[in-house]
Amino acid sequence: EPEVTQTPSHQVTQMGQEVILRCVPISNHLYFYWYRQILGQKVEFLVSFYNNEISEKSEIFDDQFSVERPDGSNFTLKIRSTKLEDSAMYFCASSEQSNTGELFFGEGSRLTVL
Amino acid sequence: AQSVTQLDSHVSVSEGTPVLLRCNYSSSYSPSLFWYVQHPNKGLQLLLKYTSAATLVKGINGFEAEFKKSETSFHLTKPSAHMSDAAEYFCVLRASGGYNKLIFGAGTRLAVHP
Numbered sequence: 001e002p003e004v005t006q007t008p009s010h011q012v013t014q015m016g017q018e019v020i021l022r023c024v025p026i027s028n029h030l031y032f033y034w035y036r037q038i039l040g041q042k043v044e045f046l047v048s049f050y051n052n053e054i055s056e057k058s059e060i061f062d063d064q065f066s067v068e069r070p071d072g073s074n075f076t077l078k079i080r081s082t083k084l085e086d087s088a089m090y091f092c093a094s095s096e097q098s099n100t101g102e103l104f105f106g107e108g109s110r111l112t113v114l
Numbered sequence: 115a116q117s118v119t120q121l122d123s124h125v126s127v128s129e130g131t132p133v134l135l136r137c138n139y140s141s142s143y144s145p146s147l148f149w150y151v152q153h154p155n156k157g158l159q160l161l162l163k164y165t166s167a168a169t170l171v172k173g174i175n176g177f178e179a180e181f182k183k184s185e186t187s188f189h190l191t192k193p194s195a196h197m198s199d200a201a202e203y204f205c206v207l208r209a210s211g212g213y214n215k216l217i218f219g220a221g222t223r224l225a226v227h228p
Binding site: 003004031033035041042043044045048050055056091093095098102103104105106107108 | 155156157213214221
């Protein structure tokens with residue numbers, strides 16, 4: 001069964017460092033997403049991406065964050081200068097359709113900022 | 115505003131007994147609702163979805179949910195719990211406006227004991 005894969009599964013970084021989280025969506029999917037879950041809090045939407053553009057982003061997704069699909073298979077989330085409060089589980093997801101399709105989620109990348 | 119409330123943070127049942135995980139939603143639009151499950155160290159997996167067809171929705175692994183508009187509820191049930199059902203369950207609302215932005219409940223951790 002096709003699946004969304006994420007790397008790394010866990011990353012520890014120092015505050016102020018740049019981090020790139022990588023995702024390989026399901027191959028025929030066209031819509032891509034990042035969600036995150038801070039420990040003890042709800043899973044929350046960060047950004048959706050289609051046709052090499054951000055479709056929608058939340059207020060969390062400020063200038064420190066960026067997304068990219070650099071090579072037609074990977075979908076990345078970059079945090080330019082990490083803060084302590086960026087520590088969370090980050091989930092990548094993809095879907096075939098924009099508003100009716102099921103989202104398929106990866107297993108998540110746990111980011112710990114020290 | 116659209117929101118999801120999961121009424122129980124933890125539910126504990128004995129193997130072979132029924133499961134009830136409660137969810138209420140708030141939406142001024144006709145909602146699309148989902149239940150996702152997350153097993154330890156795994157991604158979020160779709161259990162079932164309601165998208166304005168039948169109000170009783172059957173999902174995988176014997177789970178089902180009933181959409182009740184009058185009660186703004188979408189409770190998840192299973193007649194007989196199995197040890198492998200132990201996981202975290204999320205009730206999820208698709209936000210209006212496109213782009214598959216999902217609004218998550220806080221999650222219910224289901225424990226199943228022998």
